[in-house]
Amino acid sequence: MKFDNIIIGGGLSGLTCGIKLAEQGRKCAIISSGQSAIHFFSGSFDLLGRVHGEEVVNPIESMASLAATHPYQRVGVDNISRLATEAPELLERAGLKFFGIATKNHFVLTPMGIMKPTWLTIDDFTPFENKNAFPWKKAAILNFSGFLDFHTLFIQDGLKKFNVESQIKNFAMKEFEAIRRNPSEMRSTNIAKVFDQGNALEEFAQKVNQLSEGFEVVILPAVFGLFTKNIATALKAKVNKPVVLLPAIPPSVPGIRSQILLRKRFEALGGTYFLGDNVKDGVIENNKLLAIFTNNHADIKLEADQFILASGSFYSKGIVATRDKLYEPILGLDIDGDTDNNKWLDSKFFNDQPYMHYGVKTDSNFRALRNGKTIENLYVAGSVLGGANALKEGSGAGISLLTSLHVAEQLLK
Amino acid sequence: MKKEIFEPFNISDNNFEQCVKCTICTVYCPVLEVNPDYPGPKQSGPDGERLRLKDPNFFDEALSLCMNCKRCEVACPHGVKIGDIIQLARIKHSKKKPKLRDMILANTDIVGTMASTFAPIVNPIVALKPVRQIMDGVLKIDHHRIFPKYAGMRFETWYKRYAAKKQNDFKKHVSYFHGCYVNYNFPQQGKDLIKIMNAAGYGVHLLEKEKCCGVALISNGLINQATKQARHNVEAFKKSIVGLKRPVISTSSTCIFTIRDEYPHLLGVKNEEIRDESELATRFLFRLIDSGDLKLVFKKDYKKRIAYHTPCHMEKLGWSIYSTSLLKMIPGVDFMALESRCCGIAGTYGFKKENYETAQGVGKPLFDQIDGSDVDFVATDCETCKWQIEMSTSKKVEHPISILAAALDVEATMKLWQE
Numbered sequence: 098m099k100f101d102n103i104i105i106g107g108g109l110s111g112l113t114c115g116i117k118l119a120e121q122g123r124k125c126a127i128i129s130s131g132q133s134a135i136h137f138f139s140g141s142f143d144l145l146g147r148v149h150g151e152e153v154v155n156p157i158e159s160m161a162s163l164a165a166t167h168p169y170q171r172v173g174v175d176n177i178s179r180l181a182t183e184a185p186e187l188l189e190r191a192g193l194k195f196f197g198i199a200t201k202n203h204f205v206l207t208p209m210g211i212m213k214p215t216w217l218t219i220d221d222f223t224p225f226e227n228k229n230a231f232p233w234k235k236a237a238i239l240n241f242s243g244f245l246d247f248h249t250l251f252i253q254d255g256l257k258k259f260n261v262e263s264q265i266k267n268f269a270m271k272e273f274e275a276i277r278r279n280p281s282e283m284r285s286t287n288i289a290k291v292f293d294q295g296n297a298l299e300e301f302a303q304k305v306n307q308l309s310e311g312f313e314v315v316i317l318p319a320v321f322g323l324f325t326k327n328i329a330t331a332l333k334a335k336v337n338k339p340v341v342l343l344p345a346i347p348p349s350v351p352g353i354r355s356q357i358l359l360r361k362r363f364e365a366l367g368g369t370y371f372l373g374d375n376v377k378d379g380v381i382e383n384n385k386l387l388a389i390f391t392n393n394h395a396d397i398k399l400e401a402d403q404f405i406l407a408s409g410s411f412y413s414k415g416i417v418a419t420r421d422k423l424y425e426p427i428l429g430l431d432i433d434g435d436t437d438n439n440k441w442l443d444s445k446f447f448n449d450q451p452y453m454h455y456g457v458k459t460d461s462n463f464r465a466l467r468n469g470k471t472i473e474n475l476y477v478a479g480s481v482l483g484g485a486n487a488l489k490e491g492s493g494a495g496i497s498l499l500t501s502l503h504v505a506e507q508l509l510k
Numbered sequence: 511m512k513k514e515i516f517e518p519f520n521i522s523d524n525n526f527e528q529c530v531k532c533t534i535c536t537v538y539c540p541v542l543e544v545n546p547d548y549p550g551p552k553q554s555g556p557d558g559e560r561l562r563l564k565d566p567n568f569f570d571e572a573l574s575l576c577m578n579c580k581r582c583e584v585a586c587p588h589g590v591k592i593g594d595i596i597q598l599a600r601i602k603h604s605k606k607k608p609k610l611r612d613m614i615l616a617n618t619d620i621v622g623t624m625a626s627t628f629a630p631i632v633n634p635i636v637a638l639k640p641v642r643q644i645m646d647g648v649l650k651i652d653h654h655r656i657f658p659k660y661a662g663m664r665f666e667t668w669y670k671r672y673a674a675k676k677q678n679d680f681k682k683h684v685s686y687f688h689g690c691y692v693n694y695n696f697p698q699q700g701k702d703l704i705k706i707m708n709a710a711g712y713g714v715h716l717l718e719k720e721k722c723c724g725v726a727l728i729s730n731g732l733i734n735q736a737t738k739q740a741r742h743n744v745e746a747f748k749k750s751i752v753g754l755k756r757p758v759i760s761t762s763s764t765c766i767f768t769i770r771d772e773y774p775h776l777l778g779v780k781n782e783e784i785r786d787e788s789e790l791a792t793r794f795l796f797r798l799i800d801s802g803d804l805k806l807v808f809k810k811d812y813k814k815r816i817a818y819h820t821p822c823h824m825e826k827l828g829w830s831i832y833s834t835s836l837l838k839m840i841p842g843v844d845f846m847a848l849e850s851r852c853c854g855i856a857g858t859y860g861f862k863k864e865n866y867e868t869a870q871g872v873g874k875p876l877f878d879q880i881d882g883s884d885v886d887f888v889a890t891d892c893e894t895c896k897w898q899i900e901m902s903t904s905k906k907v908e909h910p911i912s913i914l915a916a917a918l919d920v921e922a923t924m925k926l927w928q929e
Contacts, residue, residue, distance in 0.1 A: 098800060098831075131587035132534045279546045281553050286537045348537050364847075373584035374828045393828030395786060397797055413587065 099400045100126045100369070102508065103389065105376050105427065106407035106415070108133035110479025110497040112359040114405050116187060117505040119366035126369040126399065128376055128391060134413065135359070138352025139344050140319065141205050142195070142498065144181065144216035145169075146491025152214055156495075157181070157200050166484045168496050171461070172503045180502045181495075185217055187502070191362035192326070193355055194220045204228045208248060208343045210255010216495060221319055221329050221351045223341045231259040233314040233339070239305060240318060242269040243277040246285055246346035247318035263316075266308050272297040285345040286353065289323035298328060302335035314338060318345040323353055379404075379428050381467065386428070386475045403508050406430075406457065406465060407479040407501065415481035416455060423455060428475075431458040431466040433483050449486050456483015463504050478504040524595045524775075528588050529556035535582035535592055540852040541575055544871030548575040551582035554599075555592035562599060569603035575868070576600075577856035578729060579822035594775045601733050601776065608731045611649040615858040616730035619722040622660070622694030629660040652866040658695045658897055665697035669716060673704055680713035684794070685750040687743075687760040687769070690722050691893040702915035703761055703791055709923040710795065710804050715756065717746040723765040726858050728776060740779040743769060747784040757787040759794045761911050763891040764857065766790050767823040790891065792910055796832040799839070806839065806914070807922035813842040816913065817885040819876065819899065820850040821892035833891055833910040840917045846885060851876045855898035870902065877902045889913055 102118050104111045107129025115125050145156035153159045160167075160174045169177050181199035188195060195217040197203055202214035204225040212228040225232070236256060238249045249265045256263050269277075272295060276287045291297055309315045319342040322328035329351075333340050344351075360370055374393045379386050388398040408415035408427065416434075417426050418441070423434050434455030435441060441452045457477050458466045465475045478501040480487060487493035521528065535551040536542060542550045549558070554573050561568035573596055582592040614621055625632045635641055636657045646653035665688050677683070684707060692700040704714045721743055727736035747769070750756045760766045769788055773779040781788075798804035816837060820830045830850075838845050853873045854860055860869030880888055880903045887906045888899055896907040 130589065132538070132585045133587065136532070136534050136537070275546045279549065281557075282536065282542060282546065282550045284533060284536060287542070290543055348533050353537060369831065371828060371831075373586075373826065375589070391828075397793075397800065 098126075098394070098397060100124050101401060102126075102403050102405065103128065103399055103401040104405045104407055105389070106409060106413070106479065106481075107360075107370060107372065108407065108409060108413070108479070108497070109135055109359075109494065110407040110409075110501045111405070112356075112363055113184070113187065113498050114407060114478055114501040114505050115363045115368050116191065116359065116366065117502055118508065119363060119368045120187075120190075121509055123509075124367060125363075126371065126401070127363065128371045128374050128389075128399075130375045130413075131373060133356060134409070135352050135356040136349060137347040138349045138355055139205075139207075140219050140222040140349070140351050141213075141215040142217040142494035143214075143491040144199055144202075144495035146202065146214045147489065153202060155200050156202060156216060164484075168482050168484050168500050169492075171463075171484070172500060176503060177499055180499045181216075183502060184498045188217075188359075192358045196220060196224045206231070206255070206341065206343060208251065208345070210252045210258075214491065219351055219355070221321070221342055222344075223339075229259075231256060231261050234261060235312045236261050236263040236314045236316055236341075237309040237312040238263050238265045238316045239308055240265070240267050241273055241283075241288060241320075242267045243273070243280065243283050244285075244288065244318065244320075244345075245280075245283065247343075252316060252343065264312070268304055268308060270297065270300060270304065272300070284348065285318060285320040285350050286323055286348050288320040289328075289350045292321055292328050293324050298331060298335070302332060305336050305340075309336075309338060312338070314341055316341045316343060318343060320345060320350050323350050324357065326354065376427050381428070381472060384470050385473050403474045403476065405476045405478055405504060405508070406481060407477075408481050410456065410480040410483075411452075413480075416457065416483075418452065425457050425481075428465075429467060430472075431469065432456070433458040449489050453486040453488060454483055457481050462507055463500070476504045476508060524559070524591050524598060526556040526559040526590065526595050529590045529592075530588055531557075532587065534585050534587060538581045538585040540579060540581065540854070540872040541577055541868060545575060545868045547572055549573070551576075551592045551596070555582070555595040556590055558599065559595050562603065566603050569599060571604065571606060573600050574604065574606065575865075577822075577852065577859050577872075579852050579856060580826040581822055581852065584825055591775065597728070597776050600731070601728075604731060606731065609650075611651055611862070612730040612858075613732070614649070615651070615861055616726040616732050617722075618690040618694070618726055622690050625660040626662070626664050626694045629662045633659050646863060650863040651861050652863045654866060654901070655861050656901060658691070658893075660694055661697050663697065665693045665700040666716065668697050669700070669704075673701075673714075674716075677708075677713035677715055680708070680711060682711055683713045683715060683754070683756045685715050685717050685754075685756045685758045687717060687720055687723075687747075687758050687765060687788075689760060689762040689765040689893075691762060696893070699761055699909050699912055702909070702912045703759075705915045705920065706795070706911060706918060707791070709918060709920045710798065710806070711924070711927045715750075717758070718749055720746055723762075723768040724777075725764055725768040725772065728768070728772060729857055729859065733777070737777045737779060740769075740773045740777050744773065744779055744781050744784060747781075747788055751784045751787045757789070757794065758784070759789060759791040761791055761891070761909060762893060763790060763821050763824045763827065763829070764894070767827055771826075790829060790832065792833040792836055792891070793829055795914075796835055799836075805923070805926050807919045807926065808840050808842070808917045809919050811842070812840060812917040813844075814886045814913075815844040815846070815884065816908075817846045817848050817880065817883050817888050817905075818910075819848045819853065819880075819888055819890040819895060819907075821890055821895045822852050822856070824891055825850050830891075833889070836914060837889060837910055840914070842917065843913075846883060848876065848879055848883075848888070853895045853898045853902075855894045857894050860894075860898060869898070873898060873902055880905055
């Protein structure tokens with residue numbers, strides 16, 4: 098099977114890369130070992146939230162102080178600045194609308210009730226300009242009876258700090274009685290499916306209006322519109338006051354919708370998405386990757402002119418650590434990380450953990466190395482790159498989106 | 511540096527401890543979406559397995575609501591064999607005895623032999639409304655279901671009479687696992703396969719004696735019989751693949767999936783010697799074309815708009831690309847891919863009265879998509895999907911092999927390799 102480009106990894110990074118390449122007419126395939134981490138999407142993409150322990154106001158400006166090995170520095174801050182405008186446009190062409198700019202973080206209210214700086218927020222959610230104030234004084238926090246994945250007390254406690262008076266109300270509706278019979282399956286996605294399939298929204302909106310009488314704003318879990326965005330929009334139109342949706346515990350409803358829309362966009366552009374398959378091995382000759390072999394296709398090899406590795410970090414097994422070894426499991430690529438396992442961990446859990454910075458080693462053009470030699474047509478993008486502690490910095494999505502766009506540009510040159 | 515292979519320590523056979531509780535599988539379970547009585551793949555699979563290991567009394571008979579579609583396994587980012595865990599738990603712990611109805615539905619071989627012998631009588635009788643009402647009342651086979659028609663002459667009989675002899679005229683050879691559907695209900699599909707393979711330069715042979723793959727026996731709890739048939743089939747495949755160096759191809763995605771994966775995973779029947787060379791005909795053809803060893807020539811006047819439905823077991827195999835690529839090679843085909851969703855039938859599952867509503871609920875989004883399309887017909891690799899779609903929508907369903915056979919210019923194709 099022959100493609101122009103093959104991308105290993107079907108998450109945010111792989112899909113961004115695939116869409117950009119397919120938009121330029123490349124015949125692409127994505128191989129994904131299963132559904133991706135977009136299913137845990139909070140609703141916001143961070144670019145840079147904290148540097149050296151300080152909260153970032155202007156991410157582009159603050160990037161200058163990052164280490165030279167950081168992916169943003171390696172892409173170049175000028176390039177990052179340009180690609181950061183391109184990214185939301187690419188997402189919008191897939192049907193995903195975002196609020197935010199790269200030169201000024203805005204804030205979102207987390208389900209823990211605190212304000213967190215971020216870059217892009219999907220239009221289900223409410224962006225805030227000021228981290229020290231909540232625009233309304235009286236809030237009704239509503240939840241579905243039996244829905245355990247939305248922790249209303251945390252939100253109430255958080256809002257107290259903004260001097261917001263709030264009340265928590267649980268309510269039941271007969272449409273949700275069926276899924277309540279099975280308490281372990283009363284999840285955000287199952288609630289969303291009830292809205293998607295039936296006529297629950299009308300009665301629900303009436304109930305929300307009733308319960309929020311006397312309040313200025315309604316806070317609800319983001320369980321609207323799994324397969325279609327319309328439900329979330331319709332809800333906001335039917336409720337007679339502002340609605341602030343907050344993320345519930347995953348699986349994330351806006352996240353799954355995003356994954357579906359990104360994959361659809363990729364396929365509509367002629368891309369092939371192989372779900373539930375694993376790359377087993379590759380043929381490397383004269384420092385070029387000629388073909389790869391997968392579980393499902395066995396002896397039928399997948400060939401391409403260029404390949405992109407966007408297989409994720411430890412969680413997605415893009416890199417693997419055993420007791421004594423750190424390695425890249427697909428092609429045995431060189432790793433940027435300590436060989437001495439005593440140095441992997443900092444004994445203080447909340448410190449900047451060294452292993453979080455590990456990833457696949459690349460040359461200055463983001464091409465992978467093996468045994469110290471560059472593989473000329475194998476590019477690396479996303480969190481498998483290493484060089485950053487995405488968790489500490491609040492930079493995970495930014496690195497995924499922007500290194501992917503950068504790599505796609507290198508490939509298109 | 512030599513490539514390392516990811517082999518974590520202490521992994522159980524069905525790797526339930528690899529589950530990180532991310533709940534992604536529950537999003538893609540077609541049953542959970544319509545029937546809340548089913549505990550869902552996470553609870554039934556890896557979560558339940560931990561409890562069952564402590565005490566088998568934690569086994570929940572509601573696990574029989576699992577259709578074994580394996581869509582949870584395709585979705586799982588950590589490769590947990592969720593579907594296998596659930597099916598193995600049923601095999602190990604279920605106290606429910608198969609009913610007479612289950613035995614009738616599961617024994618496709620015996621029922622097929624009887625029914626095809628008396629096809630002219632059986633076909634009109636099982637199609638009668640009063641008969642379907644009785645089957646519904648007595649056997650709990652839902653009255654909405656219409657049994658697939660039985661053929662008067664079985665495929666094996668036809669093959670021996672009309673096709674067997676000339677297969678030896680070819681230089682290259684394959685064996686064909688036709689499965690119960692082709693043999694008892696729809697021999698034409700087998701004839702279409704022979705037409706294409708012969709045009710491609712391959713003689714097609716039957717196995718020494720094939721038995722039903724046993725998928726329906728497994729899902730109806732008739733494990734001993736399924737295991738016996740699995741062992742028999744593996745031996746028959748060995749004679750062809752190892753003995754005669756003839757790969758085995760099939761036209762049924764579920765049969766081939768069962769033989770390749772369910773035999774070792776669920777029945778403990780080893781198949782390493784035959785697994786790689788047991789595959790679908792569309793994959794076999796694709797490989798030949800992809801590697802430049804075969805070129806198919808199509809008729810100029812064949813023009814159809816076709817929608818392809820991905821059966822669950824094709825999704826699990828990851829092989830729909832072969833069938834769809836072949837269809838797209840036909841110049842006159844206007845191709846449309848349907849969203850990959852379960853049709854709800856899951857073999858014998860949807861025939862059972864207690865599952866009828868779930869089956870139709872599961873399939874509804876697919877049916878709506880099909881009825882809303884302006885295609886001439888639907889293409890799919892699975893026979894039970896075909897029955898379900900034909901019963902639930904206004905469209906007819908064809909197998910990709912039959913479509914290829916209709917569009918193929920046999921003489922022009924043969925000329926290419928004869929020259």
